[in-house]
Amino acid sequence: xxxxxxxxxxxxxxxxxxxxxxxxxxxxxxxxxxxxxxxxxxxxxxxxxxxxxxxxxxxxxxxxxxxxxxxxxxxxxxxxxxxxxxxxxxxxxxxxxxxxxxxxxxxxxxxxxxxxxxxxxxxxxxxxxxxxxxxxxxxxxxxxxxxxxxxxxxxxxxxxxxxxxxxxxxxxxxxxxxxxxxxxxxxxxxxxxxxxxxxxxxxxxxxxxxxxxxxxxxxxxxxxxxxxxxxxxxxxxxxxxxxxxxxxxxxxxxxxxxxxxxxxxxxxxxxxxxxxxxxxxxxxxxxxxxxxxxxxxxxxxxxxxxxxxxxxxxxxxxxxxxxxxxxxxxxxxxxxxxxxxxxxxxxxxxxxxxxxxxxxxxxxxxxxxxxxxxxxxxxxxxxxxxxxxxxxxxxxxxxxxxxxxxxxxxxxxxxxxxxxxxxxxxxxxxxxxxxxxxxxxxxxxxxxxxxxxxxxxxxxxxxxxxxxxxxxxxxxxxxxxxxxxxxxxxxxxxxxxxxxxxxxxxxxxxxxxxxxxxxxxxxxxxxxxxxxxxxxxxxxxxxxxxxxxxxxxxxxxxxxxxxxxxxxxxxxxxxxxxxxxxxxxxxxxxxxxxxx
Numbered sequence: 001x002x003x004x005x006x007x008x009x010x011x012x013x014x015x016x017x018x019x020x021x022x023x024x025x026x027x028x029x030x031x032x033x034x035x036x037x038x039x040x041x042x043x044x045x046x047x048x049x050x051x052x053x054x055x056x057x058x059x060x061x062x063x064x065x066x067x068x069x070x071x072x073x074x075x076x077x078x079x080x081x082x083x084x085x086x087x088x089x090x091x092x093x094x095x096x097x098x099x100x101x102x103x104x105x106x107x108x109x110x111x112x113x114x115x116x117x118x119x120x121x122x123x124x125x126x127x128x129x130x131x132x133x134x135x136x137x138x139x140x141x142x143x144x145x146x147x148x149x150x151x152x153x154x155x156x157x158x159x160x161x162x163x164x165x166x167x168x169x170x171x172x173x174x175x176x177x178x179x180x181x182x183x184x185x186x187x188x189x190x191x192x193x194x195x196x197x198x199x200x201x202x203x204x205x206x207x208x209x210x211x212x213x214x215x216x217x218x219x220x221x222x223x224x225x226x227x228x229x230x231x232x233x234x235x236x237x238x239x240x241x242x243x244x245x246x247x248x249x250x251x252x253x254x255x256x257x258x259x260x261x262x263x264x265x266x267x268x269x270x271x272x273x274x275x276x277x278x279x280x281x282x283x284x285x286x287x288x289x290x291x292x293x294x295x296x297x298x299x300x301x302x303x304x305x306x307x308x309x310x311x312x313x314x315x316x317x318x319x320x321x322x323x324x325x326x327x328x329x330x331x332x333x334x335x336x337x338x339x340x341x342x343x344x345x346x347x348x349x350x351x352x353x354x355x356x357x358x359x360x361x362x363x364x365x366x367x368x369x370x371x372x373x374x375x376x377x378x379x380x381x382x383x384x385x386x387x388x389x390x391x392x393x394x395x396x397x398x399x400x401x402x403x404x405x406x407x408x409x410x411x412x413x414x415x416x417x418x419x420x421x422x423x424x425x426x427x428x429x430x431x432x433x434x435x436x437x438x439x440x441x442x443x444x445x446x447x448x449x450x451x452x453x454x455x456x457x458x459x460x461x462x463x464x465x466x467x468x469x470x471x472x473x474x475x476x477x478x479x480x481x482x483x484x485x486x487x488x489x490x491x492x493x494x495x496x497x498x499x500x501x502x503x504x505x506x507x508x509x510x511x512x513x514x515x516x517x518x519x520x521x522x523x524x525x526x527x528x529x530x531x532x533x534x535x536x537x538x539x540x541x542x543x544x545x546x547x548x549x550x551x552x553x554x555x556x557x558x559x560x561x562x563x564x565x566x567x568x569x570x571x572x573x574x575x576x577x578x579x580x581x582x583x584x585x586x587x588x589x590x591x592x593x594x595x596x
Contacts, residue, residue, distance in 0.1 A: 049197055066096075067106075069168075070092065070168075073092070076116075077116065102185075103120055103183050105183065113129060113138060134182050141180040148165075151190075162185040201277060203275070203277075255278050260273050323354060338355055395420075399421045447480070453484060460492070461496070466502075466506075467502060469507075472509070477512055478521065482586055483562075493556065493558065495508070501580070508527050510523070511526075519588055520586060520587055525581070568586040571583045
């Protein structure tokens with residue numbers, strides 16, 4: 001046998017031996033990553049369903065508390081007003097019953113336990129003692145506690161409900177409980193949430209003791225095995241998963257995902273847990289598909305390599321080496337590394353997919369860094385913000401006092417006092433930005449004309465004479481539904497940034513147009529500055545990032561948060577020497593709400 005043939009056969013044998021090992025290594029690594037991704041998707045899905053249930057319970061909690069806080073109701077229960085006042089209370093309760101809930105029963109009892117108003121009565125009896133499931137809630141609320149129960153079944157009707165009870169405090173003595181609002185929240189709301197879950201999963205809602213209290217309408221009540229769950233990070237929710245044999249529909253292996261109730265604000269929940277269960281052969285189907293595709297790909301490549309290894313081995317091994325190097329670079333934390341493979345074959349497609357994956361991983365890491373910075377800012381803002389505002393206010397008052405006392409004083413002293421006051425105002429603005437960056441108040445939405453909002457901002461901002469303003473806002477433009485103060489704060493930040501970017505002067509343009517068939521308005525703010533570099537564009541909305549000599553890099557973060565709070569979006573386009581265009585998209589207001 002010729003030496004070249006031996007070399008070729010040796011190379012082919014080596015390829016047949018090493019190739020599968022390399023393919024298996026890549027496959028198992030990718031399978032682990034994909035399996036983790038699938039599990040986390042399922043965990044997030046369970047957490048989302050649990051949050052939806054929490055939100056529904058929180059709304060019911062808030063509704064009952066609001067009904068109990070009605071001053072007209074409290075006055076009637078406290079002083080037993082005349083029949084005309086009684087009719088007013090009845091009408092108001094009937095309206096509240098229609099606008100809240102939905103309720104299976106809604107009754108107001110006085111402090112003695114006698115039913116006074118019943119937009120939806122508990123039953124025929126007037127005494128609370130006649131209702132075994134509701135009396136404990138009444139007693140708890142009578143002690144000043146807003147009470148909510150676990151899932152209960154009404155003995156009279158057999159209908160499952162959640163009982164809420166809230167105390168009614170007197171107007172004269174706010175510490176005296178003069179009555180109790182008892183409401184039965186319809187469990188059908190929770191049932192509807194469970195029924196909307198992915199049909200491929202089996203859904204069970206468990207109470208604090210682990211007993212099933214609800215399921216999807218078509219799923220059986222026969223959970224027989226609860227394995228220990230591996231805890232995972234699911235944001236603000238407690239969640240876990242397990243892969244186990246034995247489930248409600250057979251003995252095959254399944255993925256069980258659990259999300260615990262975390263509550264919303266004052267509503268702390270009843271310790272419920274949501275269990276989603278899916279057969280592994282369904283939920284991990286992408287892994288099997290990937291295994292088959294990987295196997296076919298590896299054997300196809302090995303067949304080609306076995307025949308042409310001696311001639312084309314270097315050509316085929318170079319892309320693989322690039323991919324391996326790319327994986328190594330990413331493993332070492334270099335998420336900006338790009339795999340360059342110019343071939344148009346499977347290696348090229350794999351490299352492109354790898355680059356996309358790394359790009360998404362980098363974006364996810366940047367988002368985590370951003371959230372980390374916001375969390376750090378939250379800790380700083382909660383302490384430093386309050387610690388600085390009081391001294392700054394005192395300093396501002398002191399400067400104002402000195403200015404008022406030195407009307408005839410030295411001009412240089414007045415000038416320096418003015419400088420001090422300007423710096424105090426700047427410090428107060430920085431503190432305000434710090435607080436707004438981590439805590440955005442809910443917007444007070446109303447209809448406003450875009451031209452009016454822009455005009456108010458331009459009127460308040462002291463624009464230098466070197467900057468000229470151009471307005472192109474049609475009079476027929478529909479009004480937008482926003483918080484005027486928040487949107488003006490956004491526009492003020494954009495104007496300040498534009499003016500700072502044009503130290504030699506320039507043009508600041510405002511234009512607006514109706515888009516998306518009249519459901520939204522796009523407001524463009526364009527400057528004629530030098531533009532933003534690509535590397536800075538990628539970090540534009542990161543907290544604490546700024547290119548200014550003075551500033552803390554929160555203006556655009558605050559602007560983005562405020563725009564998103566008003567159901568809008570913001571997009572920035574820029575290039576060196578071509579200026580910057582900021583496009584804000586805002587929802588339009590219904591015609592009946594249009595106002596200045």
